[in-house]
Amino acid sequence: MNDSIRVTGGRPLEGEITVRGAKNFVSKAMVAALLGSTTSTLRNVPDIRDVKVVSSLLRLHGVDVDYDVQSGVLTMDTSDLQSADAMQIATHAGSSRIPILLCGPLLHRLGEAVIPDLGGCRIGDRPIDFHLEILRKFGAVVTEAGDGLHLSAPNGLKGIHHELSYPSVGATEQLLLTAVMAEGITTLHNMAVEPEIKDLIDTLQKMGAIISVDTDRSVTIEGVPEMFGYDHVSLTDRIEVGSWACAALATGGDIMVRGAQQRHMGMFLNVFRKVGGSFDVTPEGIRFRHPGGDLKPIAIQTDVHPGFMTDWQQPLVVALTQAAGLSIVHETVYENRFGFTDALVQMGAQVQLYRECLGDKKCRFGQRNFTHSAVISGPTPLKAAEIEVPDLRGGFSHLIAALAAEGTSTVRGIGIIDRGYESFRDKLAALGASVE
Ligand SMILES: CC(=O)N[C@H]1[C@@H](OP(=O)(O)OP(=O)(O)OC[C@H]2O[C@@H](n3ccc(=O)[nH]c3=O)[C@H](O)[C@@H]2O)O[C@H](CO)[C@@H](O)[C@@H]1O
Numbered sequence: 001m002n003d004s005i006r007v008t009g010g011r012p013l014e015g016e017i018t019v020r021g022a023k024n025f026v027s028k029a030m031v032a033a034l035l036g037s038t039t040s041t042l043r044n045v046p047d048i049r050d051v052k053v054v055s056s057l058l059r060l061h062g063v064d065v066d067y068d069v070q071s072g073v074l075t076m077d078t079s080d081l082q083s084a085d086a087m088q089i090a091t092h093a094g095s096s097r098i099p100i101l102l103c104g105p106l107l108h109r110l111g112e113a114v115i116p117d118l119g120g121c122r123i124g125d126r127p128i129d130f131h132l133e134i135l136r137k138f139g140a141v142v143t144e145a146g147d148g149l150h151l152s153a154p155n156g157l158k159g160i161h162h163e164l165s166y167p168s169v170g171a172t173e174q175l176l177l178t179a180v181m182a183e184g185i186t187t188l189h190n191m192a193v194e195p196e197i198k199d200l201i202d203t204l205q206k207m208g209a210i211i212s213v214d215t216d217r218s219v220t221i222e223g224v225p226e227m228f229g230y231d232h233v234s235l236t237d238r239i240e241v242g243s244w245a246c247a248a249l250a251t252g253g254d255i256m257v258r259g260a261q262q263r264h265m266g267m268f269l270n271v272f273r274k275v276g277g278s279f280d281v282t283p284e285g286i287r288f289r290h291p292g293g294d295l296k297p298i299a300i301q302t303d304v305h306p307g308f309m310t311d312w313q314q315p316l317v318v319a320l321t322q323a324a325g326l327s328i329v330h331e332t333v334y335e336n337r338f339g340f341t342d343a344l345v346q347m348g349a350q351v352q353l354y355r356e357c358l359g360d361k362k363c364r365f366g367q368r369n370f371t372h373s374a375v376i377s378g379p380t381p382l383k384a385a386e387i388e389v390p391d392l393r394g395g396f397s398h399l400i401a402a403l404a405a406e407g408t409s410t411v412r413g414i415g416i417i418d419r420g421y422e423s424f425r426d427k428l429a430a431l432g433a434s435v436e
């Protein structure tokens with residue numbers, strides 16, 4: 001497939017699109033299916049690359065995976081589960097961050113796990129120290145093996161009491177996926193509470209898990225000896241919804257996003273309204289539009305849920321280049337998530353990056369030489385440019401910038417965007433974008 005796209009901007013995106021299941025839940029629910037001794041059915045599954053990567057990893061372990069793109073129904077039959085060939089696992093190195101979550105389920109079901117080196121967006125160091133600490137506490141023996149890790153559990157996995165120093169999404173999922181079948185009781189404090197995690201907990205409960213969530217970011221899990229398949233409908237991808245909403249704002253457009261769910265987007269909708277966007281929530285989805293007039297600047301800080309999500313930050317920054325005044329964005333989740341602004345500056349935006357924390361939220365990056373705050377001065381007309389996509393959300397943000405810019409831009413490396421945006425080329429065409 002051609003990996004670059006020519007975008008002629010300067011016209012509003014208008015029309016209707018549908019967003020299906022969440023990349024950051026579907027991939028985890030697919031891993032959870034490994035815990036079940038019977039077939040699992042996942043619905044509302046989008047046709048994105050991360051689903052293909054996890055399907056392939058499951059197949060390497062003997063899972064019979066069947067996906068009907070049209071209906072979005074994915075079934076996973078785990079009756080012939082078996083250890084995978086290490087050489088074949090290695091071919092998945094760098095493909096996604098999901099493989100590290102296979103550890104607990106594979107240790108429970110097969111007694112060993114071989115994990116390739118992780119991929120995912122390069123938006124910071126992204127260590128896995130929390131994951132390994134949790135797995136070792138449960139009783140896993142972790143050794144480095146070639147291009148990845150080898151894990152075993154000679155004495156089985158036993159419940160633990162753990163507190164995260166930061167409410168990491170992946171580490172919370174690691175603990176849940178391991179604790180559900182570990183012997184005895186597990187408790188976790190300072191857990192992540194993103195909607196995708198709540199959906200994972202619901203899925204695990206359907207499978208037979210006993211999980212009690214408290215109101216203070218803590219959870220108690222009573223391990224069970226056997227789990228079964230599930231039937232579950234994925235929540236909608238709130239990051240994709242927010243990305244299209246920002247595209248409507250930046251291009252002066254009007255986009256009806258079918259499938260969008262208000263209850264998972266509270267903080268985003270507040271910000272969208274404060275910046276000057278309009279939205280209508282309907283039973284079918286949410287319609288986002290630029291109502292005309294100037295957009296307003298804003299000061300925001302990204303945070304764990306229920307704060308403003310880091311994955312919304314990059315698309316929003318493009319819209320903020322069109323707001324009248326100074327906007328401030330303090331990124332507190334990743335230390336290096338403003339690299340994508342170089343291309344915006346090349347297109348005429350005024351974005352100044354700072355090492356200091358430009359906000360009062362507790363942040364791990366303040367005194368550590370990371371440019372993790374941005375001041376955006378607008379409105380600045382954007383002009384076409386040749387751009388290389390840096391990462392998933394940064395890439396979609398570049399597309400939005402090209403759609404808002406006068407002239408024809410070339411955006412290279414758009415394959416990355418397929419990791420998390422289903423049929424984005426068709427959706428752009430449906431919204432009247434001029435793309436080749
Ligand atoms: C596939 C998936 O669901 N990806 C999402 C997930 O990523 P992911 O699960 O990787 O993100 P985490 O919540 O774990 O990371 C948050 C912070 O914790 C740090 N950390 C994490 C693990 C660890 O072992 N040590 C450590 O220091 C990270 O470097 C980062 O600074 O949540 C992020 C935060 O909402 C989202 O941006 C990603 O889209």
Ligand SMILES: C=C(OP(=O)(O)O)C(=O)O
Nearest residue numbers: 097120121311392393420
């Ligand atoms: C950072 C992201 O994903 P991943 O964790 O898969 O790299 C994202 O979806 O924006």
